Amino acid sequence: MNILLIGSGGREHALAWKIAQSPLLDTLFISPGNGGMESCGTIINLDVTDHRAVIQFAKDNNVELVVIGPEAPLVAGLANDLSVANIPCFGPTKEAAILEGSKGFTKDICKDYNIPTAKYARFTDANSAKDYVSKEGAPIVIKADGLAAGKGVIMAETEKDALSAIDEIFGGSFGDAGAEVVIEETLYGEEASFFVLTDGKTCLPLVTAQDHKRVFDGDKGPNTGGMGAYSPAPIMTDELIAQTMRDIIEPTVRAMNDKGTPYKGVLYAGLMLTEKDGVKTPQLIEYNARFGDPECQVLMMRMKSDIIPALLAVANGTLETVDLEWSENPALTVVMATKGYPDSYEKGSEIKGLEKADELDNCQVFHAGTKKEDGKIKAIGGRVLNVTGVGATIAEAQNNAYKAIDVIEWEDGFCRRDIGWRALKG
Numbered sequence: 001m002n003i004l005l006i007g008s009g010g011r012e013h014a015l016a017w018k019i020a021q022s023p024l025l026d027t028l029f030i031s032p033g034n035g036g037m038e039s040c041g042t043i044i045n046l047d048v049t050d051h052r053a054v055i056q057f058a059k060d061n062n063v064e065l066v067v068i069g070p071e072a073p074l075v076a077g078l079a080n081d082l083s084v085a086n087i088p089c090f091g092p093t094k095e096a097a098i099l100e101g102s103k104g105f106t107k108d109i110c111k112d113y114n115i116p117t118a119k120y121a122r123f124t125d126a127n128s129a130k131d132y133v134s135k136e137g138a139p140i141v142i143k144a145d146g147l148a149a150g151k152g153v154i155m156a157e158t159e160k161d162a163l164s165a166i167d168e169i170f171g172g173s174f175g176d177a178g179a180e181v182v183i184e185e186t187l188y189g190e191e192a193s194f195f196v197l198t199d200g201k202t203c204l205p206l207v208t209a210q211d212h213k214r215v216f217d218g219d220k221g222p223n224t225g226g227m228g229a230y231s232p233a234p235i236m237t238d239e240l241i242a243q244t245m246r247d248i249i250e251p252t253v254r255a256m257n258d259k260g261t262p263y264k265g266v267l268y269a270g271l272m273l274t275e276k277d278g279v280k281t282p283q284l285i286e287y288n289a290r291f292g293d294p295e296c297q298v299l300m301m302r303m304k305s306d307i308i309p310a311l312l313a314v315a316n317g318t319l320e321t322v323d324l325e326w327s328e329n330p331a332l333t334v335v336m337a338t339k340g341y342p343d344s345y346e347k348g349s350e351i352k353g354l355e356k357a358d359e360l361d362n363c364q365v366f367h368a369g370t371k372k373e374d375g376k377i378k379a380i381g382g383r384v385l386n387v388t389g390v391g392a393t394i395a396e397a398q399n400n401a402y403k404a405i406d407v408i409e410w411e412d413g414f415c416r417r418d419i420g421w422r423a424l425k426g
């Protein structure tokens, strides 16, 4: 069969790499792709905001499944339009992707279905938001309601910071995403990323993972899209997984059905494992309507089953027939980013040594912000490479990832040297 994959990140490179291994695949079309994905399929350049053009391409090329990687086309309703055109799609409709598209919507579901989450309030004007901050005090978390490319969350340590965050959001710094503000109590604990596939009826949990949000070693510096990840996350015990399914995921899927907007796709719950009297409880921080990036890279490295039947079953509503097999071996990915990220950075520097990394065992380099130009790989984004190792233990996977990093020559790049530290602290 022919498949069209939408996206250009490390997440999509990992999905493409996995899809390309399936004996069910004829051609994988990838739009817009990146500098590393041509080995997985045929790169094309569609305007993903032009849904009619995407549908026309799919029809002209006998595409039997469209896989949507990032959130923006989901929230824009690409899955809706593909469904009208009878083209199977992996990814939720815009009415379901609102779980990521509106933090306030998700918080209301949590309230109505008793899903554990931080105490919150929603505001459409600055004065009432500020009154609430004065009443609650700091530290407090101020969020733009809509999609803000991972930048719309301000962890305010003081009331002053909280008030200026409110002004910033309502002042238009996040465009339409800031028409509403959600204010939350600060939760404390360890975070974990939890993924399920769901067709709206069956929920199939994937293996667990943990991300590293901060830019520098020791979890210092500003938040990023994620600087590295590993799977499994040892903190997610079987009991915590069962609790997350029962108390968070299943009620959410039920809520979306009750609203008449069933969720079909991968549902990514960002969890905070809060602790009271030595007992950990998963609390929902937020939902995403897509795979995590870079968590997807470690999940794909560990997935032993063919991914295509699972993606199709989500699209066609037959997920109860699917069982996924995973490698016991952990995987760990380290993000190499351009110096300056997550703030401003230069584009266009050359990366060398990738062929040496490819020759190493137990390692896979996924590209994110790269492009191929005159046979050279150039960095054109913030997060640029995801160097991924596997091994019998997390320490071995980490070692294999850093071995590959050490043969990559890229003056303008940097990475954290401590990815996996929580799992390795013993």
Ligand code: AMP
Residues within 6 Å of the ligand: 118, 141, 150, 153, 184, 185, 186, 187, 188, 191, 213, 223, 270, 285, 286
């Ligand atoms: P989000 O974009 O909502 O995932 O938030 C980004 C990051 O901000 C999360 O991964 C957490 O590290 C942090 N965060 C968001 N909400 C809270 C909260 N209520 N308490 C503590 N940390 C939070």
Ligand code: GLY
Residues within 6 Å of the ligand: 211, 225, 226, 288, 291, 292, 293, 294, 295
């Ligand atoms: N790694 C975090 C995210 O994908 O949102």
